Amino acid sequence: MHASCVCVCVCVCKVKPRADRGGLATDEEKLASSSAVKDGNRQACILTSRVEEPDCVSMVRDEPCKRNNNKNQEGSEVQKTGSQVLDSICISETEKQAVLTLIRDEIITKEVQANDWKRKYEEGRQEVSEMRKIVSEYEKTIAQMIEDEQRCNTGAQKSLQAVTEEKDAALNDLNSVERSLSDMFRRYENMKSTLDGFKKNEDVLKNCAQEYLARVKQEEQRYQTLKLHAEEKLDKANKEIAQVRSKASSENMALMATLRKEQMRIDSLETGLLQKNQEIEELTKICDELIAKMGTVD
Template sequence: MPSKAFGGGDLEKPTDTVVPPNHEGPVAETTVAPVAQEKHRQDNHGEEVQGDPGVPLSLPVRHATDEEKLASTGMVSKDPEDCSTSNTSNTKSTDDLPVGKTDSASEKEICSPSEGICKPLFPSEKTSPGLDCLPLSEIDKAAVLTLIREEIITKEIETSDWRRKYEESKAEVTEMRKIVAEYEKTVAQMIEDEQRKNMCSQKSVQQVTLERDQALADLNSVERSLSDLFRRYENMKGVLEGFKKNEEVLKKCAQEYLTRVKQEEQRYLTLKLHAEEKLDKANEEIAQVRSRANAESVALNASLRKEQMKVESLERALQQKNQEIEELTKICDELIAKLGTTD
């Protein structure tokens, strides 16, 4: 029996048919009048299910497609003679059964009052020609209602399964939406953090670049200062070497002058002693010669004068030498003082 959802729209169609899969030969046609009442009750049940607030409005309902309708109508007999012939051929098998009793797997035929054609419900039921297009018996009605109730229960179970699956899917979708929203929020936060980090990195790079440029400028300035200082150092080193050479020369000169002064002092002492000796000798000679003639006194006076002049010249030379010695001493003191300050 084909599975079909018993919704409100499906139950209101009187043309829906059920075709036995293994039925051979012409299809018998019967009408079912009480089926409308059962369909009305099913419609009420469907409205109760649809009115339930816990049931979602978007439950999947399977309607009969055009292909199924064409297949069901193609199975219907083409004219009433085929229907009567089929009913006649099956009379014997129907007469053999007890009245009011049918097999559970026997064929039940339902005739649609709107179309006027008969459609088999069960493949094994054989009907007599006199029962064509007549209302079903109470047993047939009960069997049909039982089948319809079973299918309704089955569809309700399927509906509850679909409802449960829908709720689970809805919960999963809600959870996934929350996860996706959280993921998008996290991604946006990560992008914002990355942009902030990039901006901070760019600022840091710019700051480091400025510091590097400033450090390079300072380094160049320090290198220039060091080169100037080294040049001045070399110049001062040359000047100091010149000063040292001059100092050595001056020291040699001073030493030579000191040696000469000592020699002059010794000479002066020698001359002084010699002069004193001469004076003493002259005095002795004068004392000895006084007794001599006055002529000799003049000569002696002249020689004395001469000697005195020599003494005076020597004294003047001595004074001059003393002055030169003092000047040399001053010059040496000044040089020594200058050398002391430079050291």
């Protein structure tokens, strides 16, 4: 009985996996094979320890040889499921139930592990989906930022161009203002030289007026002298006195007319001088305003 059990166990250990499963045995077959190998080894140890049973030993030695020969001849013809292997093994029903229990526990454990891996896979897939959403939002944000930056660059370029145009316009205005100021300064210098000429003319006219006044005084003195001389020679020189008086009167009138003329000329010159001074003040105010504007532009 023990020898047959050992032979069956040795055959089970050397059974190849089924070809229709791609060279992979099921968990049930692996567990059955491992349990059968353990039982067979245990029974083989028991049989080998019993030296006094030559029949069993010879059967143990003959059965592997026969199995090896059949295996070399038949190849992979021995293909059985886990349940068939258990049926072919000579073990008790209790041990068979224990093996099946172990197989079921292993299957349950594998199912738990598979469910755990499925759960981890779903969690990983959800995380990947969330990360994809985050990456998509990040890409959209980056694209929006790039677009905003490009828009800002475009606006900055437009603003720079506008500022450059304003600068060019301001430079043109500044050049025109400088030209205007140069013209005004030249006119101011001309007016200043003209005013200097007017002042010189005024001085000359004043000197002339003083000379005329001195001449008038001299004429008056002469008149008085002539008058005294005429009074002495009144009787003798009435005609001459009348002539002298008429002549003096006419000369006096001429001198007075000349004096009035010169006085009017002086008045007109003073009026012109006042006007020129007002113009100079206005020009000075305009120059100050332009200089203030130039300072604000700078």
